[in-house]
Amino acid sequence: MPTAACGIDCSVCRLFILGVCSTCGPGTSREAELKVAAQKRLLGAPCSILACARMNRVAYCLRDCASFPCDHFALGPYPFSQGFLSMQKRRRAEASPGKSPAGEPVQVPEQYWDVLTRMKIQDLCCNAGVHHESPGKIRIPFLKEELRIDLKERLLFRKAGASWDRIQDPFLVLMCLVYLLGVKDIPLGGRMIGVNELKTAHFFQGPHALRNEPLLRRFGQDLDGFRRSAQALGGEALDLADAAYALHPFPRIPLYYLMWEGDEEFSPRLSVLFDETIETLLPADAIWGLVNLVSYRLLISGNPTV
Ligand code: SF4
Ligand code: SF4
Structure with missing residues (x-):
């Protein structure tokens, strides 16, 4: 894997192509282990980013670590400028799901x-x-x-x-x-239903469609990453799909995430399912908001803040 833990893509670097420099690889890779050893041998100390990612089992800092951009990036000589790191910080904060479908910040009445x-x-x-x-x-x-x-x-x-x-x-x-x-004190119905089976299915169209694409982009080829994230949120594994979890945002509201891994022939798929009672507990816009919130948590969880 020629992309380093820090995000540098070695496959497009002339030093890598010429064989002058090996890739660092993701923090979880054998390449990272070899590179850290080589840096210790040749330079006396490893790159602090690579060493940290390796120690904390973080594949890619920008994708997987809740602490990015951390001091290893801010204080180190490379790979990114302060301007780039500030932009990452600002835009990550802006990307939180606290916005209405029209893009307005959520207000609490x-x-x-x-x-x-x-x-x-x-x-x-x-x-x-x-x-x-x-x-x-x-x-x-x-x-x-x-x-x-x-x-x-x-x-x-x-x-x-x-x-x-x-x-x-x-x-x-x-x-x-x-x-x-x-919410009401009623037992779960026990039958899982999808958005199309909700009485308010018409609501979940256009700007209210469930935002599954970011999860598919992140986990569609990485079911282990999906499992780590779901487990970090207290999810219970289900014997469904290629990987499936029941998540409990609130005590009486389970959400079921079912993921099918993609390959060269088929695109990955994701289904978010509900207990059949959900519409007696939450209105359609709250169901939409809750799925967005939980999906966002899945995207940012999985690797500890290190
Ligand atoms: S900054 Fe560290 S992890 Fe990134 S390419 Fe350089 S040595 Fe490798
Ligand atoms: S704290 Fe996170 S972002 Fe920083 S170097 Fe370690 S793994 Fe990468």
């Missing part, structure tokens, strides 16, 4: 908080399968994370070790509120 604070908190927690932690505070699991909603402050927090970090992500706040406001 204050009425949602108003309605929530007027509800009986015990009933609300029972319906949603969440924990009433203390007056005005609700613990709500999201994928593998533990979140806390503070109804008095109207804020959302994420458990980080022994403390709680405030979450400044209106999209996640909105999804938590919509879940709490709409």
Whole structure:
């Protein structure tokens, strides 16, 4: 594989073609192991990017590491300029899914908080399968994370070790509120259905079509990467398709991701399925938003922040 962990494509470099320089390869490759050994032997120390990617089992820093662009790039002499790294930082932040189909930033309507604070908190927690932690505070699991909603402050927090970090992500706040406001204490139906079987199937067209392309681009030829990402989000493996996982964004809402790997003949395929009860718990726009949010988490998860 002639692309290095840092993203440099050696196959188009004259030094590689002339045989003057070998490729570093992905951080998980034999090439990386050999290159690190050669750099230690010849230079006294390996490239810190390659050594870090190798140590953390990161194939490609730009694609797979949540820490990119890290200090190894910012402080090192190469391969990228500060301008390129700043652009990557800015555009990665802009690419989060917190936008409406029209591209507007998501807003959290204050009425949602108003309605929530007027509800009986015990009933609300029972319906949603969440924990009433203390007056005005609700613990709500999201994928593998533990979140806390503070109804008095109207804020959302994420458990980080022994403390709680405030979450400044209106999209996640909105999804938590919509879940709490709409969910009911009903058992799962047990039958998986696709978008076309929803009563509101017409909604999932055009700008509301589920955005499967980024997942297909990233995992269509890399099912192990898909498995790592799904498992990092607490997904349960299912004996379906080439690789399939049940993910639990919220306690009463499973989402099923089924992936078929592509090859030279066939393109990869992805199906996102729901429990048949989903429309009694969430409106169509919330289903669309939740799938976007979970798909985004799949894309950015899998490799630890190192
Ligand atoms: S920066 Fe490091 S990983 Fe990238 S090509 Fe150079 S030696 Fe290899
Ligand atoms: S922290 Fe991540 S992005 Fe930075 S060098 Fe290590 S693997 Fe690459």
